[in-house]
Amino acid sequence: MTPSPLVPTGGATVRAVNDEFHGDLLEVSMGPHHPSTHGVFRMVVTLDGERITKLKPVLGYLHRNHEKIGESTSYLGSMPYTDRLDYLNAMTNNWAYALAVERLGGLSVPERAEYLRVILAELSRLQNHVCLAGFLLQDTGASGTPLMYAFREREKILDLFEALSGSRMMCNFQRFGGCRTDASPAWLAQVAALVGGFGRFLDEFEELITGNEILMARTQGVGVLKGPAAVAAGITGPMLRAAGVGYDIRKVDGYGLYPRFTFRVPIGAHGDTYDRYMIRILEMRESIGILEQALRDIPAGPIMDPKAKLRGFRPKPGESYGRIEGPKGEIGFYLISDGSANPYRYRVRPPSFVNLTVLEDLCLGHTIADSVVILGSIDIVLGEVDR
C-alpha cells in the first residue's frame, strides 16, 4: 500500500485506504442497478463484515458529453439541454446558464423578470429539498410514506411550473435577458396559495419523522463532515452549511435581486446526515419567507431586455463564469466565446459531481446501510454528475 499523496488541507481527512488483501473482506458492487443509488451510479464497496473499508465511486453511466453538445449548439439551443442536467431543478440550471450568458453578452434583466427568477428558483429549491427529504427517508427504509408526502407537495409545484413554462421538469424557461413568458396574476395567486400552505405541510412532515428515534439513530453521528474539510473539498450548498459554514451564494454574490430579500442561512453544528436533512428543512422554511416577500413586491413591467436577441445571438469574444446557489449547491457555467454563434467552450460546474468527492471519507468506517443514507444525504442527480 502506498500512502495516499493527498495532503490534508485545512483539516481534510487523510484517507486510510488499506489495499492489503484480506481473506474476509467482501467487495460489493453497489450499482449501477441498485434501488438506492439514485440513478445509474456505482459504488465499489469493500466490506469487512458490514463495515466499509474502502469505497470507490464509479461514474459515467449517464455520460453523454453535455459540454461537447453545448459547444456544437447555439447559445439558445443549449438552454433546453441545461434542463437535463439536474432534472429536478431545471429552473435554477436555466438561471445559472442565463446568468453566464448575460455576463458574456453584457445583457441586463428587467426587474420583473428578476422577481420571476427568484420565485421560480425558490419554488425549485422547495421541490428539490422536499424530494431529497423523501428520498433520504426512503433510503433509511421508511416504506414510502415520507416520500409520498413529499411528492404530493412536489406535484403542486411542478403543476405551477407546467402552467408557466409548459413542462413540469424540462422547463426551458429562462432566456438571455429575461424570461420566456410572463406570469399571469392568476398564476401568482396560485403560487401564493401554495406558499401559504407549505409551512403547514412542513410541520406535518416534521411531526411524522423528525423526532423519530429510529431516524435519529440512523442519521445522527453518521457521515460527519466538518467545515474546513468541506471547504477544501469544494462542497457547496446545504451540505456545506450542514458542516457549519454559512456560505450561501445568494448572500455572498448577491446575484439577481437576493440582496433585497431578508432571509437567514441555517448552519449545522455537527455536520452529520441529520444536520444535512434538517438544514434542508430549515432552508425550505426560509424559502417560504423569500417567496412571500417576492410575491408581495413583484412589480409590473417588461420581462425581456430589449437588447436581447433570440436568434443569431453572437456575443463578443471573451469569457464569463456565472454561478448561482442551486438547491444542490453551486451550479456554475463557464463560457468562452470566440464571437461565433456557438460557444467556443461550454462548461458546467455541477454541484452533485463535486460534492461526491467526499463520499468515501464520509462512508469509511460506517456500515453498508449508512453508505446508502450518506449517499442520499449528499443529494446527487446523475444527470448532473455524469453530464
Next chain:
Amino acid sequence: MLGSGLLQGLGVTAKNLVGSFHDPKRLTTVEYPEQKTKLPEAYRNFPFLVSESAEDPMGTLRCVACQICEKECPPQCIFIEKSKDKKPDATGKMQIYPAVFLIDSSVCMNCQICVEVCPFDAIKMDHEYEIATTERFNALLLDREALAKPNSYFHEIRPEEAAEVDGRLAAERKAAEEKAKAAALAKASAAAKPAAPPSAVPPKAEPPKPSASA
C-alpha cells in the same frame, strides 16, 4: 422518553389514513385513463403544423419552408424540403411551402424553440401526450400529413394565444390587402401617367415580428 417520536409519527400516519377518505386535499391522486387533469394552456408536448382549414390541411399550411426552425432546433430533429412551386400563404402572398416536413419524435425534446423562432406562427406546441407507438422506426418519424392540425384545433387547446395570433395575422392580411390595393391604384395611375417610374418591385410585406412570446 423513548418512543414519543415514534408515537407522534404513528399519529400522523393515522391522521393521513383517515384523512385520505374524506379530505380531497390529501388524496390528490388522479386515476389516469379515466380521469385526466386539465392541461394548462402553456402545456407543451411535441410540435404540430398549423393549417388554416381542416378540409385541405396540405394546401393551407402556414409554413413557408423558411427552415429557421430546422436550423435552430437543438437536437436537429426537423427536416424540411422546399417546394418548387408557390401557393398563397396566410396573408395571401405567394410563398413556397414545405414539400417535405419531417420531425423525428424520438429525438425531439419538446423544447419549444422551433415555436419561438418561427416568424410565421406556423408551428405550435401540441397538447397531445398519448403518443406512444409500438413501432420504433417509421412510426416515430412524423411527416407533414401527420403533423398538420387545423387552426380550429389550435384555438381549442390554446384559446388565448390562438386569438392573439389570428388577430395579428388578420391585421397583416389587411395591411397586405391595402398595400396591394394601393399598388393597384398606383399601377392604375401609372398606367394613366406612363411617365411615372415603373414599380416593378411589389411592396415588400412587413416582415412579421418574431413570436410574441419572445
Next chain:
Amino acid sequence: MNALFLILIALVTLGAAATAMALRNLIHSVLLLIGSWIGVSVFYLFAGAEFVAFAQVLVYVGAVSMVVLFAVLLTRRSRLDISVTPDSLSRAISAVLAAGAVLGVLLYGIVFTPLPGAAPKGPSATVKQLGVELMGDHAAALLIIGLILTVATLGAVVIASNDPKAEDRQ
C-alpha cells in the same frame, strides 16, 4: 410399524450425522447436523417427552445451530483449507482411540444395564416437576453447567476476537 419408523428415524439421524462429518462444505455439514438434532428430538417425542423434544429443537435448531453457522461464516478462509499433514495422521489415530473409548463406555452402559422387561408406566414428568427438580435438588449441577458454558463462551470470544497484535506474534 412403530419399530420400523424408529429405525428409519435412527438411520436418518445417524446418516445425517455421518454425512455431516464427511462433507467438505461446512454449511452443508451444519445443516445436516441440524437434521440429526431434529431426528433426536423426534426420538424424544416418541418417548413421550414433549417438553424435552421441543426444548431440544428450540435450543439446538434455533440457537446452537445459529451460533455454529456464525462461527463457520466468520472463520477465515485460511483455516478452512487445512490440508492433511503427517501430523494429522497421528491425530486421526488418537481421534479413533477416543471415539472407541466413548463407544466402549456407552456400549458397556447399554449392555450391562438391566432393562426392565415390561416398562412400568412411570410417572410422566410435568414441566412443573422438571422445574422443581432443576431448581431444587439439582440446582448445584445447573449452576455449574451454566458456569462452564459461560466460560466456554468467553473462551470462544477470546479465540474469535480479531486481535492483530496476536497475529503478528505468531
Next chain:
Amino acid sequence: MTAPINPADSLLERAPQALRDLVTSHFPQPWRWFANGLLADVAILAVFGLLFAALTLAERKILGRVQNRPGPNRTGPFGLLQPIADGIKMLSKEDIVPRDADHLLHFLAPVTLLASAIMAFAVIPYGRNLVPVDLDAGVLYFFCVGATTELAVFMAGWSSHNKYSLLAAMRALAQLISYELPLLLSWVPVVMISGTLSTTGIVAAQSGWRWGWMPTWHVFTPWGLAGFIIFMVSALAESNRSPFDLPEAESELIAGHLTEYSGCKYVFFFMAEYFGMTALSGMAVTLFLGGWHAPLPALEFIPSYAWFGIKLISLLMGFIWIRATFPRLRMDQLTRFAWKFLVPLALINLATAAFWSLSFGWSGPMLAARCGVALVLVIVPFVLLGRRLTAGLAPRSYAYAT
C-alpha cells in the same frame, strides 16, 4: 324472561364442531382422528390462505391510504381481485436459479420456511374448543417451530451465491440470535402466572371478569402489558417486518435473501412472512389478549372465534401501520436494541411477574400497592434503559449564519 344462555352453548359457537362431526361421521372410527386432522389442516390452509390474500391487499390498500393514494383498485371492484391477479402473475413466472447457486438448498429454503410457518398454526386456540392440536407444551412447540424460520432465511441467503444475499443471511442469523431471547423471555411470565405451557390452559387462565366487567387478560396487568409490547416488538423482528426488515432491506441489500428468487419460490417466502406474522399475532392474542374471550360480558353472545379473529386482525393492522410509519434500524442498532434494551426489560419483567404472583392474595389498599409496585417495576427500567439507549440522540436546534 328466559334465563341467559350459556355462551358456550349458542348455535354459532358450536357450529364448527358440528360441521366437523358431520363430515367425519362418514369415516370409519379408526380413521376418524386422521379425518379430523386432515379437516383441521384444510380449514387452516383455507382460512389463513384467504387471510394471506386479504392481508396482502389490505397492506397495499392501507399503505396507499396512509400515503394518500388509493392503492390497488384496478382488478375487480375496489381492487378486490388483486391478490388473485398477483398470484397468477407470480406462479406463472419463470423460476430462475443462479448457475452457481446451491440448488438443493435454494429449493429447500422456501419449503422449509413455509412448512414451519404453517406448522405454527397447529397449537393456537382459535375459539372455544377450536384448537387443532392441544399439546401440553403447546407454547414451546410454537416457538420451536418458529425457530426454524431464520434458518430458512439463512439457507436462502447462503445458497443464492449472491453477495447481497450472503449479507442478508448474516443479518438473519444475528437477528435471530438477538430476538429469539426477548421473544422467549417475554412469554415466560405468562407461563409462570398461568402455571401451564398449554395454549388452551393459558386462555382458560384469562377467563372470567374482575369486578364483573374487566377482563382478566394478561395485557391488563403491568407485567402483561410490558410482556405484550416486548413480545410484539420481537415478533416484528422475528417475522422480518419493518422496522426490522434488515435481511431483505430493499434500499441496502436490494432484496436480501430474496434477490435470487422468483416465481413460485418467491411466493413461498412471501406467504411464509405473512403466515409467520399471523401466527405470531395469534400467539400474542392467546398469551396476552385473552385468546378468544370477549372483552365485555355483554359481548359474549358473539362467537369466540369471531373475537379471536377481531383481535388477530387488529394486531395485523398494527403491523401494517408500523410498516407505514417507521424507517429501518441498522444492524448494530438492532442487536443493541435487543441485548441492551429488550432482554434486560424482559428479565426485569420476569421479576415483576414473580412479584405479581407472590402478592396474589393482596387486597384492598395492598392491591393498590401491588399495582403501584408492579407499574414502577415496569416503567422505571423502561425509562432508564430507554434513556441509555437513546443517549446522544435528540432533536436539535440550529443556528443561523450572520
Next chain:
Amino acid sequence: METPDQICSRILSRLPGAEVSVLQNPGPAAQHSLLVGRQSVLEVAEFLRDDPELRLDYCSNVTGVDWPEKIIVDVSKVSTPDPAGGAPKVTEVKTERVQPGYLEVVYHLYSVSLRHGPVILRTRTAGRDALAAVPSLTPVWRSAEFQEREIFDLFGVVFENHPDLRRILMWDGFKDHPMRRDYVEPEDYEWEPTPHGDLVEKAKKARAQAGGTPG
C-alpha cells in the same frame, strides 16, 4: 478584493521567479485571469490559498480548454519604391505562422472565509500530445480531484502528482479524449438504425443537391 493586476504584482513581489501575467478578458464580463506558467503554478496556488488577504480556500470550478494548432496569417504591408520614381507600390505580404496548440486548465477560485472571488487561474500545457502535462493542484484544493480527473479523461491533460488519476466519465478501455476539438466520433460506435440517422442523411443529400452551405 484586489484586482488581478494587484494580485499579479503581489505574487511577483513574493515569488520573484514566478511566471505570472494577467490575461485580459475583452468581453463585458471583464473577468480577467492570472496566467501562470507550469513550473510555478503550484507555489502560486499555495500563495493564493494561504495569503491572509486573499485566502482563496475554495476552488470552485476546474476546467480544461483545448486550443488546437492555429495558422495565423500575419499581414504586413511592404512598400517597394517604384523604380519609375512614382509613388511607392504597396503590396500586402501574407506570412503564415503556426501557433502551436496547447491545452489550458482554468481554475475559478473563491474565498469562503473572506467571501470574495472569483480569481481565475490558468495554466497551459506545452503541447497537446506528449507534452500535455501540468502539475495537479489537488494537493492544494481537494475539490480539484474529480474535476482534474474529468479533464484528464475528456481532454487528456496529465496532472502530475494527482493522487488518483484515472478516467472518470469514460470507461477504462477508452482511447481518445472526446472534449478535444479535433475529436472524431467513431462511425460504428454503438450504431443503431434510427429514423434520425436517415433524416440526417436525407438532409445532407438534399442540401448537396441544392448546392447550399450546410449549417
